[in-house]
Amino acid sequence: xxxxxxxxxxxxxxxxxxxxxxxxxxxxxxxxxxxxxxxxxxxxxxxxxxxxxxxxxxxxxxxxxxxxxxxxxxxxxxxxxxxxxxxxxxxxxxxxxxxxxxxxxxxxxxxxxxxxxxxxxxxxxxxxxxxxxxxxxxxxxxxxxxxxxxxxxxxxxxxxxxxxxxxxxxxxxxxxxxxxxxxxxxxxxxxxxxxxxxxxxxxxxxxxxxxxxxxxxxxxxxxxxxxxxxxxxxxxxxxxxxxxxxxxxxxxxxxxxxxxxxxxxxxxxxxxxxxxxxxxxxxxxxxxxxxxxxxxxxxxxxxxxxxxxxxxxxxxxxxxxxxxxxxxxxxxxxxxxxxxxxxxxxxxxxxxxxxxxxxxxxxxxxxxx
Amino acid sequence: xxxxxxxxxxxxxxxxxxxxxxxxxxxxxxxxxxxxxxxxxxxxxxxxxxxxxxxxxxxxxxxxxxxxxxxxxxxxxxxxxxxxxxxxxxxxxxxxxxxxxxxxxxxxxxxxxxxxxxxxxxxxxxxxxxxxxxxxxxxxxxxxxxxxxxxxxxxxxxxxxxxxxxxxxxxxxxxxxxxxxxxxxxxxxxxxxxxxxxxxxxxxxxxxxxxxxxxxxxxxxxxxxxxxxxxxxxxxxxxxxxxxxxxxxxxxxxxxxxxxxxxxxxxxxxxxxxxxxxxxxxxxxxxxxxxxxxxxxxxxxxxxxxxxxxxxxxxxxxxxxxxxxxxxxxxxxxxxxxxxxxxxxxxxxxxxxxxxxxxxxxxxxxxxx
Numbered sequence: 001x002x003x004x005x006x007x008x009x010x011x012x013x014x015x016x017x018x019x020x021x022x023x024x025x026x027x028x029x030x031x032x033x034x035x036x037x038x039x040x041x042x043x044x045x046x047x048x049x050x051x052x053x054x055x056x057x058x059x060x061x062x063x064x065x066x067x068x069x070x071x072x073x074x075x076x077x078x079x080x081x082x083x084x085x086x087x088x089x090x091x092x093x094x095x096x097x098x099x100x101x102x103x104x105x106x107x108x109x110x111x112x113x114x115x116x117x118x119x120x121x122x123x124x125x126x127x128x129x130x131x132x133x134x135x136x137x138x139x140x141x142x143x144x145x146x147x148x149x150x151x152x153x154x155x156x157x158x159x160x161x162x163x164x165x166x167x168x169x170x171x172x173x174x175x176x177x178x179x180x181x182x183x184x185x186x187x188x189x190x191x192x193x194x195x196x197x198x199x200x201x202x203x204x205x206x207x208x209x210x211x212x213x214x215x216x217x218x219x220x221x222x223x224x225x226x227x228x229x230x231x232x233x234x235x236x237x238x239x240x241x242x243x244x245x246x247x248x249x250x251x252x253x254x255x256x257x258x259x260x261x262x263x264x265x266x267x268x269x270x271x272x273x274x275x276x277x278x279x280x281x282x283x284x285x286x287x288x289x290x291x292x293x294x295x296x297x298x299x300x301x302x303x304x305x306x307x308x309x310x311x312x313x314x315x316x317x318x319x320x321x322x323x324x325x326x327x328x329x330x331x332x333x334x335x336x337x338x339x340x341x342x343x344x345x346x347x348x349x350x351x352x353x354x355x356x357x358x359x360x361x362x363x364x365x366x367x368x369x
Numbered sequence: 370x371x372x373x374x375x376x377x378x379x380x381x382x383x384x385x386x387x388x389x390x391x392x393x394x395x396x397x398x399x400x401x402x403x404x405x406x407x408x409x410x411x412x413x414x415x416x417x418x419x420x421x422x423x424x425x426x427x428x429x430x431x432x433x434x435x436x437x438x439x440x441x442x443x444x445x446x447x448x449x450x451x452x453x454x455x456x457x458x459x460x461x462x463x464x465x466x467x468x469x470x471x472x473x474x475x476x477x478x479x480x481x482x483x484x485x486x487x488x489x490x491x492x493x494x495x496x497x498x499x500x501x502x503x504x505x506x507x508x509x510x511x512x513x514x515x516x517x518x519x520x521x522x523x524x525x526x527x528x529x530x531x532x533x534x535x536x537x538x539x540x541x542x543x544x545x546x547x548x549x550x551x552x553x554x555x556x557x558x559x560x561x562x563x564x565x566x567x568x569x570x571x572x573x574x575x576x577x578x579x580x581x582x583x584x585x586x587x588x589x590x591x592x593x594x595x596x597x598x599x600x601x602x603x604x605x606x607x608x609x610x611x612x613x614x615x616x617x618x619x620x621x622x623x624x625x626x627x628x629x630x631x632x633x634x635x636x637x638x639x640x641x642x643x644x645x646x647x648x649x650x651x652x653x654x655x656x657x658x659x660x661x662x663x664x665x666x667x668x669x670x671x672x673x674x675x676x677x678x679x680x681x682x683x684x685x686x687x688x689x690x691x692x693x694x695x696x697x698x699x700x701x702x703x704x705x706x707x708x709x710x711x712x713x714x715x716x717x718x719x720x721x722x723x724x725x726x727x728x729x730x731x732x733x734x735x736x737x738x
Contacts, residue, residue, distance in 0.1 A: 083510050084577070109508075109577065135575075139478075141452050144608035203577035206504075208453070208478065210576045210612045236615075237665040239513035243579045243616025250611050278666070289665060296606040296658060297647070 001074075002105060002130055002197055007036040009067035009102075010078035011093055016040040016051045016060060018310065022162060023107055024078025026191035028055030030170060036072035037061045039093065053310070064096050076105040080190060084109025084133070084204075095121060103128040107190020109204055132193040133201040135213070142211035147253035147298040150358075151184075151222040152351045155254035156232040156306070157290050159280045160269060161241060163262040164336075165232040166192045168306040168343075171335035172258070173229050175344035181351070184225035186217050188248060192231045203233060203244045210244065211251030218252055227351060230254065236289050237281065238268055246293060253298040256350045257290055258343060259283060259328070263320040264311035283327055303346040305332035370443075371474060371499055371566055376405040378436035378471075379447035380462055385409040385420045385429060387679065391531060392476055393447025395560035397424030399539060405441035406430045408462065422679070433465050445474040449559055453478025453502070453573075464490060472497040476559020478573055501562040502570040504582070511580035516622035516667040519727075520553075520591040521720045524623035525601040525675070526659050528649045529638060530610060532631040533705075534601040535561045537675040537712075540704035541627070542598050544713035550720070553594035555586050557617060561600045572602060572613045579613065580620030587621055596720060599623065605658050606650065607637055615662060622667040625719045626659055627712060628652060628697070632689040633680035652696055672715040674701035 001008070010028070012021035016038055028035055028048050032055050038048055044062035048055025061067050064075075075097035081087065086094070086108055094104055094112065098121040106112045106129070113119055113129040122129050146153060154172070156165040169185055169192075176183035185192075187199025200213045214230065221228050230252045234241030261283060268277035281289070287302045294300035305324045309317035317334060324332035331342035370377070379397070381390035385407055397404055397417050401424050407417055413431035417424025430436050433444075444466035450456065455463070455477055463473055463481065467490040475481045475498070482488055482498040491498050515522060523541070525534040538554055538561075545552035554561075556568025569582045583599065590597050599621045603610030630652060637646035650658070656671045663669035674693045678686035686703060693701035700711035 083508075109575065139452075142609040204575045206478070206573045207576040207579045207613045207616060208572035208610065211609050236662075239619050239622075239666045240511040240580050241577065242619050242665065243612050244576045246605075246615040247576060247612025250608050253608075289661075292658075292661065293605075296611065297608045 001031065001034055001194065002132070006034055006074040006103070007071045008034050008074050008076045009036055009064065009072035010038045010076050011090060012038055012040045012078040013089060013093065014040060014042050015079060016043050018052050019162065021052065021078045023080050023191040023194065025052050025054055026166060027076065027078070027194050028052065028058065029167070030195045032056060032058060036070040037067040038078070039063070039067055064093065064100065068100065072102070074103045074105060076194065077108060080107060086110055086112070094118060098122050098125055098127045101125045101127050103130060105130045105132065105194065107132050107194065107201065109133060133190050133204040135205045135209070136200060139205065139209040140212040140216055141209065142215045142251050144253060144297060146215050146218050146251065149219065149222045151225050152227045152256060152347070152354050153218060153222070153230060153252055153254040154227060154256045154258060154347055155230045155249065155252050155300075156258045156260050157245070157249070158232060158235050158260040159237070159283070159286050160235050160262065160265060161238060162269070163265070164260045164306055164308040168258055168260050168335050168340070169229040169231045170195065171340040172344055172347065175340040176227055176347065179344055179348065181227055181348060182225045183227045183229060184221040186214070186221050186228060186230045188214060188231045188233055202248060203241070207243055207247065210247030214248055214251035227347060232260070235268065236293055237278070237286070249290070249294055250297045254294070254300050255354055256347060257294070257300050257302045259287055259290070259302050259305045260308070261305060261324070262308040263317065264309070283324055287328060302328070302330065303350050304330045304343040306343060307332060307334045309334040309337055370400065370403055370563065371501070375403055375443040375472070376440045377403050377443050377445045378405055378433065378441035379407045379445050380459060381407055381409045381447040382458060382462065383409060383411050384448060385412050387421050388531065390421065390447050392449050392560040392563065394421050394423055395535060396445065396447070396563050397421065397427065398536065399564045401425060401427060405439040406436040407447070408432070408436055433462065433469065437469065441471070443472045443474060445563065446477060449476060455479055455481070463487060467491050467494055467496045470494045470496050472499060474499045474501065474563065476501050476563065476570065478502060502559050502573040504574045504578070505569060508574065508578040509581040509585055510578065511584045511620050513622060513666060515584050515587050515620065518588065518591045520594050521596045521625060521716070521723050522587060522591070522599060522621055522623040523596060523625045523627060523716055524599045524618065524621050525627045525629050526614070526618070527601060527604050527629040528606070528652070528655050529604050529631065529634060530607060531638070532634070533629045533675055533677040537627055537629050537704050537709070538598040538600045539564065540709040541713055541716065544709040545596055545716065548713055548717065550596055550717065551594045552596045552598060553590040555583070555590050555597060555599045557583060557600045557602055571617060572610070576612055576616065579616030583617055583620035596716060601629070604637065605662055606647070606655070618659070618663055619666045623663070623669050624723055625716060626663070626669050626671045628656055628659070628671050628674045629677070630674060630693070631677040631680075632686065633678070652693055656697060671697070671699065672719050673699045673712040675712060676701060676703045678703040678706055
C-alpha cells in the first residue's frame with residue numbers, strides 16, 4: 001500500500017464502529033489481507049468482524065506493542081472525523097509509532113507532515129508521514145474535457161454523506177470486471193485512496209480546482225478502461241459539502257449516475273451527533289436534482305440505486321430495495337448484501353447505448369445493410 | 370488598505386483593460402483615492418479612465434520609478450489570471466518593488482509569501498508580502514447557521530464569471546446606505562477583499578470548508594447590519610467554478626438573490642480565450658436553477674437582475690434591461706450605468722417581508738389591534 005508492502009495497524013481508538021471508523025472499515029473491506037490489527041483499547045480481544053462486520057478474524061488490540069506482536073509495521077489513521085483534525089488522544093499513538101520507525105498513513109485534513117514535532121520524530125527514526133489528502137502540487141482549472149471521453153463515466157451520488165458511494169463504486173468495478181468489462185475506479189476521498197493506492201481527495205483541494213483535479217484523474221484512468229467508476233462525495237442537499245459534490249459532478253461529467261442511499265436514514269447528518277438535519281427528499285426528487293445539476297454542464301441519467309441496508313433485517317432490506325426500484329423505475333439493490341449485478345447490467349446497457357450513439361453514421365448504416 | 374494607509378501602484382503590465390485587469394479595475398472603481406499609478410508600459414502616458422473607463426486621471430506609467438515619482442509606496446498585483454499563477458513577466462517587477470522596501474499585495478492563488486526568493490527579499494528590505502487569497506488558519510465546517518440570522522442575506526449570483534457580481538453587491542450597499550438601511554458587504558474574492566479590507570477568498574479554500582468559511586464571515590458582518598450583501602462567485606453552469614458557487618449559495622443561505630448577467634455575452638467563458646463554452650441559458654432558466662439549488666438547503670428568491678451593459682450603446686443597454694425585467698417580472702438595471710435604486714427598493718421590500726414573517730405572532734396581533 002502506498003509505495004511498499006505493509007502490515008497495517010489501523011488506529012480507531014474508542015471508535016471502532018462502522019459509522020465512526022469509516023476509513024478503517026473501508027480498508028478492512030477491501031484490503032484486509034494487509035491489516036495486522038485494529039487499535040481500540042475499548043474493544044480489545046474481539047475480532048474486526050465482531051465490531052464492524054468486516055475484516056474477519058483481524059484482531060482488535062489495546063496498544064502498539066500488541067499490534068507489533070501481530071506483525072504490524074505501519075500505522076494507518078482509521079477515522080475521518082468531520083473537520084479532519086488529529087484527535088488529541090491519537091497524538092501519543094502517532095508519536096510512539098514513529099519512534100518505532102513505523103510509517104504513519106493519514107487521510108486527515110491536517111497534514112501530519114507539516115507538524116514540526118511529528119516531522120522531526122519521523123526524520124529521526126527513518127519513518128515516513130504519508131498524507132494522502134494533500135492536494136497534488138500541479139492543479140488545473142477544469143475544461144469540460146471528461147464529457148468527450150470514449151469511456152463511459154459513472155459517478156456514484158447520494159442522498160447524504162456516508163451512504164455507500166465509495167463501496168458501491170468498488171462493488172460495481174468488481175462486478176463489471178467479472179462480466180468481462182474493463183472497469184476502473186477513481187478514488188476521490190482518503191479511504192478510497194488507501195484502497196486504490198491512487199486518486200485525489202477532492203474535499204481538500206482549493207475549490208477553484210476541484211473539477212479540474214477530478215477531470216485530470218479521470219482522463220488518466222480512462223486510458224485503459226471502458227467504464228470509469230468515480231467515487232462520489234457528499235450530497236447536493238448537504239449544507240456543508242454540496243460544494244464538493246457539484247465540483248465532482250461537473251468535473252467528472254458522467255453520463256451515468258448511481259444513486260446511493262442509506263435505507264434507514266430519514267434526515268441529513270450535518271455531523272455525527274446531528275439529529276436535526278433537514279429531511280432527505282424522496283429518491284425521485286433527489287434523482288431529479290442530480291440530473292438537473294449535471295445537465296447544467298453535460299447531461300447525465302441515474303441508471304440505478306444502491307441502498308445501504310446494514311441497519312435493517314433481511315426482509316425489510318429487500319422491501320426497501322423493491323420500493324426504491326418501483327419509485328425510480330430502475331434497478332435497486334444493496335450491492336454489498338445482495339450483489340451488484342442488477343446495477344452492473346444497467347451500466348453495461350448504458351455503455352452499449354453510448355457506443356451506439358457515438359458510432360459514426362457510416363458504420364451504423366453498414367451494419368443495417 | 371490592509372493594515373495601513375497606502376499609495377498604491379497597480380501592476381497590470383500589458384493587460385490594463387476591464388476584462389484582463391479585473392482586480393485593478395475594481396480597486397480603481399472603489400478606492401481610486403489610494404491609487405498613485407497603474408503600471409502598464411504598453412499604455413504609459415494615458416489615464417486610467419482612458420484605458421479602463423474608471424479611475425479618472427490616475428496616470429498609467431511605464432515603470433516603478435515613474436510610479437514612485439507619483440508617490441507610490443506599495444505594489445498591488447492588479448490581475449486575477451485563471452489558475453492564479455504569477456505571470457513570469459511580473460516577477461521582476463515584484464522583486465524590484467521589494468528591493469525598494471514596498472509591500473506587495475497579491476490575490477493570486479500562488480502565495481508570494483511562500484516563494485523563498487521573494488520572502489527573503491521582503492525580509493531583507495523590511496517589506497511585507499500580503500497574500501489576501503490565503504485561507505484563514507481556522508477553518509470550520511458549515512452548520513447551516515446563516516439561514517437563522519436576523520439580517521436579510523442577499524447573494525449576487527450570475528450567468529457566468531466576470532459579469533458584475535462584486536460590483537452589483539457594492540453598488541447595492543451604497544444605494545441601501547443612502548436609503549438609510551444598515552447594509553454590510555461580505556467580500557468572497559481577492560478584489561472584493563482589497564476593496565473591503567476584509568473577507569475570505571472562497572475559491573482558495575479547501576472545498577470541504579467553503580460553506581463554513583462564508584458562514585463565518587457572514588455571521589460576523591450581520592452583527593451590525595440589517596442587510597448583508599454577499600459577493601457571489603462563478604456560476605452554477607460553469608464547468609470549472611460551479612463548486613465555488615454552490616458552496617457560497619449554501620453557506621450564505623441567502624433569502625434573496627440578485628441575478629447578474631453581461632448583456633453582451635452569449636456563451637460561458639471557460640477562459641479568457643474561450644469562444645466555445647456552452648450557451649448561456651435564458652435568464653428565467655438561470656433564475657430557476659439558482660432558486661432550485663438554494664432550496665436544497667434553504668429557500669431563496671431572485672428579487673431582481675443586474676445587467677452589465679458596458680459593451681452596448683445606451684439605447685440597446687436600456688432595451689436589454691427592459692427585456693430582462695419583462696422576462697423575469699422583476700426590476701432589472703445596470704447598477705453602474707443607470708443606478709441601483711430599483712434593486713435596492715426590491716431588497717428593502719424583501720427585508721420588510723422577512724421582518725413581517727419573523728415577527729412573533731403576538732406582536733403582529735398587537736399591531737393589528
